Amino acid sequence: MDHHIIVGLDAFPESAAAARWAAREARLRDAALHLIHAEPWPLPLGIPAAASDARRGWAETVLQEMADELRRAHPGLDITTQSVDGPPAASLATGAATADMLVMGSRGLGSVTGFVLGSVGMAVMHTTERPVVLVRSGEDALPHETEQHTRRDVVVGVDISRPCDALLAFAFEEASRRSCPLHALHSWPPPQFYGYGSAYDPGMLARINQSATTGLDQALRPWRDTFPTVEVTARTPMGHTAQQLLEAGADAGLIVVGRRIRRSLLGVRIGSTTHAVIHHATSPVAVVAHD
Template sequence: MTAVTVGVNGSPESFAAVRWAAREAVVRELPLRVIHVQDWPAHPEHIEHIAGRPLAPEPLPPPGRSREAEHVLREAVRIAELHQPGVRVRTDDMAGEGLAAQVLLTEAGSSGADLLVLGSRGLDSLTGFLIGSTSLPVAAASECPVVLVRGHGHGDTDAGDNGSATGKLILGIGLKRSTGNDELLSFGCAEAARRNSRLQILHAWSLPAMYTYAETADPGIGDELAGHISQTLNRTVEPWRERFPDVSIEAKAVVGAPGAELVYASPGADLLIVGRRTRTLPVGPRLGHVAHAAIHHATSPVAVVPHA
């Protein structure tokens, strides 16, 4: 059975991801699967907790389980049920099964996860967000969409889902290739329909170098190109307006670098949606520069959607 799957390791960011994933599970009318997976050595923030254990011997936990894992999973269930009463939750402890990224990818693929949700650690406005050895490879190789949720605080606040919903989703698309946009538009329109949200479709472009001198001779050539791009964008989006008549869809073409423009648009959005091509490369799966910019610097949760 499909589910919304969330990976937790006991960090505040992972619990922020649980809150977001629980809401998404309710919206999608799916169960929530919480997977505990912890790389070794432990993250520095857990060292104090481990070092603070009493030296007196304690009863050994059952094979493959630990008190820390059980506590993390109990807390995840408590948070999910507190924020989304009635959500169906099941838990799995996968600690010790291998590298966290590999375990999450295997579990999400074998279980037919509808969506995989992970937390990401915030640094500061200059440096951006730390996407570590788990989130980055998972987002680059997952067969299902991956959502990275920002952790802004501790406890049971609405950290990680940016507080109350604003009712706006942002989706970035390109127009150079004929493939890929259908998967992105399908995901974005369906998400907006489930949430009763507005969808802003953003395409960023810049004037080709060959137009630089031509624009000097004819200042209106840039406006002509802008009009052509806007028409192409609207033609691309129009079939999806017909498929989702109840969704308010705005298509907007802006001049600028795609990654930067999506980051500028992200504050206040409920979700920023970007694509990732599923092509096979000699060096393995990778994220494009637009997805990299979004997941490192956008302030909203970011969905990375695989497409052809």
């Protein structure tokens, strides 16, 4: 399979930041970059054909201008563009079916800090099983080394109660490419009635923490062996998982979280931790689907 990265492009600053992030990622992976703009079709009744032609011309201009900018910044990078008619979520998911990853911009609105993921982004997340990376416009304000991401750390949230090989493979590979540390985090909730009378038992908390530490070490061990040059730190704090990840990843180059693949009539569900991280993180977030 040829390595390539898909970017969903529109006119918003977050989209441009996503394209620039994806170009740096493509250089790291020695992969091609494919920019896609999807236009809903058919247009609502009453909108003349001339308006449709104008929209197509605008889309081609947006795609070409971004491609030209990225070619200047990354000479030799294989960049292609495509404007498609159809539901944006379905079009992006189809384009990403054989890609290394799909990269999209995600927007902070007004005084809200962090990601505000729109209906298209959420629908894509529900549709594709490829890794999806969400990038905010603030990423463009950070300094970057020539032709690659800054060497900020990678943070991964690990649920030791479920298989997570796909999640850890992605996180270790990203840290290896960047030659940066990887921080693995598994948090556990305080026991019920924690802090009340006999339920406050430091020995019990120590036993829970030791069990979590052992479980996380076991999950990481084969990946440490596979990527011996990656510097790994593992933490098992007590507390809310999403809050712990947001704090640990505040200055990270990438936060990696998981989404379980569910092939049923109930559809796809994004867990509460991943949902909170993608809506409130300020760093780029990779959502990795796994069994």
